[in-house]
Amino acid sequence: MADKILKKEDLAKLIASVTGKGGRFVAPTTAARQIVFKKVSKAEEIAPDYILARNSFKEFLFPQTEVIAEFTVCKDTVDMRGVEVEAPETVVFGARPCEAASLAGMRALFTWDFVDEFFTKRDDNTVVITVGCTKGDEACFCTSVNLSPESTEGADVYMRETEDGGYAVQALTDKGKKFVAAHAAVFSEGSAKARALFMPEKVPGVDLKKISERLKDKSHYDNPVWKKLAMKCIGCGACTFVCPTCRCFDITDEGTAFEGERRKNWDSCQYDSFTLHASGHNPREHQPQRWRNRFMCKFNFYPEKFNSKGCVGCGRCIRVCPVRLDITDVMQEFSK
Amino acid sequence: MENTLRQKAKDLLASGEVKVVIGWGWNRTKTRTTPVFITDPAEVDQLVWNPLCVNNLSVYLTRKFKDIQALGKPAIVAKGCDIKNIVVLITEAQLKREDVHIIGVACEGVVYKQELWQGQLKPEIMPTKCHNCDVRNPHVADFVVGGKSTFTPPDEPAGMVFSKIKELDSKSSSERWAFWINEFSRCIKCYACRQVCSLCYCERCITEKNMPQWIETSAHPRGNLSWNLIRAMHLVGRCTFCGECERACPVNIPLNLVNQKMIMVVKDSFDFKSGYDEKVHPPMIVFSPDDKESFIK
């Protein structure tokens, strides 16, 4: 049920209202011949007609690289200093229902045995506005992981495009309701006819329960099927970097011999160095084993440990993969 | 053509001459091609050849792919441009000529990216390499599939990459710097460009050497610039302009410009082009007493 209407011409006012209060407005825009989430300042910058952005909006909560401490090496000690978390008020507009559903897993991980304030402070200051999809492509498979363009998991505000180019607005969470109230002047009362949603076809034969059961039984570890499916993987990691739910990182020190900064950088389980031990031993020596980990993470670790989705069916990994390794093929295989 | 290809693959596997055929096949929905590894003669029908066969499969011949090497001697289906990379691998002692069976395919071009395909190969969806290709008829192969191509490349290289290089060359160095800093600013340090490249075969890339860390792994401007420079420098005189790095780059960094510019510099300075003759060594690794430069003497 829509509570409010955002008229087409009022989107610009919403952006002005957010940025006027010092917030950043993040939306899908066109850059370097792609749709990407970026900070925008004008309504015209927002891509009018997109399926979904190449990146997920995770980089605004969990940046690709960030300084988490600074250090100076002194004669007998190392002086280590914390840094303030930069957590500007942020509005993510035009996220898709699939990627918003990734937030539950992110939150679970970053508050699990340690509260990572670099994530939580940003998350607290971010309002996620999803817009139901009216368009999709053959890589979309949200409907095979129990989601759909109507899903509201992770969204603070859910919108549907209307026939007249505006949006029907539904505030869901407290944060979302506060947001709509804070910018009340921009929204209107009334109703408008919503455009039809795009429903991706289900991947034939996929059964999440079956997948999860099969993955629980560790005998699949040495199943030759991993080789069969993932031998072509070149280990580039592109799939993990564009994935909204992947959140592995590496800690690295940079600087001169005497002073520098400690950084938290995105990492990927698809790299051979990811599990390389100092001894030289690598428990995941072969690429199919790394791929097995990626699949396990999405369909076993996250559902089991955090009761959340490890894969939201956005299809980004399929689109970017240079060898067209399709995760839905693996889902099919493990549904048998 | 596909029938000849499949028959050849079948014969090679059945006779035991090779243990695996590395080629292209369809994905599940038959909308994209994807690499396939055929070990069973009964499965050769998976092999396809069409303008969507963009992948340069020679990457699978490199030492990183231990699982594939464990299968035994490979045959590889390769376009002329892919064969150039195989030639470089042989020149650089990564592979012996007799250790790979090359099934060359006569080629009339491929798409720049598979998602551009709409059922027809039009010049505007082909990469610059195809418009200037002098190896449409495979130059090094054990067997060639398909009829001879009659295409002759233009005298003056043409296409987007060359026009853009010309445009950049006419700019001042500070404008060029600004152009590249802006392009590299998008880099997400995924290293897809490295992984997809058959000539980036080092088992431990310099970016992974961290005692000391030569190349910062952070995707900040300094880290991105140093990574992209080192990738470029390590491919001077070696890169064949196959274009895989640019195709794989998820953020559309125009790596083909860097690569082609290096090729032009090497051609001008050393009259050398990589990938044509496995017996000729690239200029960066040979010393010749009559080198026109004197600094080394």
Ligand code: SF4
């Ligand atoms: S695994 Fe692929 S489809 Fe699933 S959430 Fe990640 S990028 Fe999207």
Ligand code: SF4
């Ligand atoms: S994008 Fe494809 S090739 Fe690259 S790591 Fe992921 S599955 Fe492997």
Ligand code: SF4
């Ligand atoms: S460069 Fe030549 S051999 Fe390679 S795909 Fe294009 S036309 Fe074919």
Ligand code: SF4
């Ligand atoms: S593929 Fe593109 S984004 Fe990835 S490391 Fe290479 S240049 Fe950077």
